[in-house]
Amino acid sequence: MRIAFLLVALLLACSGAGASRQQVAPDNDVDVTAGWNAYRASDQARAVAHYRKAADRNNRVAQFNLAVMLLAGEGTTADPWSGVGWLRRSAELGFAQAQFALGLLYERGEHVTRSQDEATAWFRKAAEQDYLAAQVGLATQYFLGRGAPRDLKQAAQWYERAADQGDEASAYIIASFYEKGEGVEQDYQRAWYYYSRAASGGEPAAVMKVREMRGKLPR
Structure with missing residues (x-):
C-alpha cells in the first residue's frame, strides 16, 4: 500500500496529471470517460469496472489508471501482480506516465525484482517523451552510475x-x-x-x- 501511494504522489507532482487525485484524464474512450467520472464521484468500484473494459481493448490510459488502483487496492482488492502487469502493458504502448512508474518500481524493487538496468531503460523511454520526472530519474541514474556507466x-x-x-x-x-x-x-x-x-x-x-x-x- 505504501509504495502505491508514494508512486501516485510522485506521478501527480511531476506530470500535471492530478486533476482528479490519482487518475489520468480521459481520452475519447467512452469507458475511460465513464471511469473518470465514477472516480470523481468517489465510486471507485465502478471506475475499476469501466477502466478494466477499456484496458481490455488496449487503451493505455485505462491500463495505467487500472494499474494504479490495483496497486493501491482502491475500488478493488489490492493485486500488485495484476497492477504491474497492466502498468507494463500501458508502458509498452508508449504511455510516458506508465513508463516512468514502471521504472520507479524497478529502481526501488517494489513488486518486481529490483533492476537498475530496467529502471534506466524505462526512465529513458519516458524522458525522451519530455516526461519531467523521468528526466530527473534518468539524470540521477547517470549521475550515480546505476543501470548505466557513470x-x-x-x-x-x-x-x-x-x-x-x-x-x-x-x-x-x-x-x-x-x-x-x-x-x-x-x-x-x-x-x-x-x-x-x-x-x-x-x-x-x-x-x-x-x-x-x-x-x-x-x-
Whole structure:
C-alpha cells in the first residue's frame, strides 16, 4: 500500500496529471470517460469496472489508471501482480506516465525484482517523451552510475532538460555543473542563469549562490 501511494504522489507532482487525485484524464474512450467520472464521484468500484473494459481493448490510459488502483487496492482488492502487469502493458504502448512508474518500481524493487538496468531503460523511454520526472530519474541514474556507466555528460544533459521544464532542483544541480565544469564546459553565465532559476523558486542555497556568482561574471 505504501509504495502505491508514494508512486501516485510522485506521478501527480511531476506530470500535471492530478486533476482528479490519482487518475489520468480521459481520452475519447467512452469507458475511460465513464471511469473518470465514477472516480470523481468517489465510486471507485465502478471506475475499476469501466477502466478494466477499456484496458481490455488496449487503451493505455485505462491500463495505467487500472494499474494504479490495483496497486493501491482502491475500488478493488489490492493485486500488485495484476497492477504491474497492466502498468507494463500501458508502458509498452508508449504511455510516458506508465513508463516512468514502471521504472520507479524497478529502481526501488517494489513488486518486481529490483533492476537498475530496467529502471534506466524505462526512465529513458519516458524522458525522451519530455516526461519531467523521468528526466530527473534518468539524470540521477547517470549521475550515480546505476543501470548505466557513470556519465556526468549524460547526467548534465538530462538535468538541464528537466531544469528547462521548470524543475528547480534540477536547475540547482545543472548550475553547479556549469560552475564546476562537470559534464559540461565551465560557464559562469549559465551557472548564474540556472542558480537564478532555482532561486526564483525560493531555494535558499540558490539565493546565496546567485550572490556569489555575480562576482565571477565578466564585467
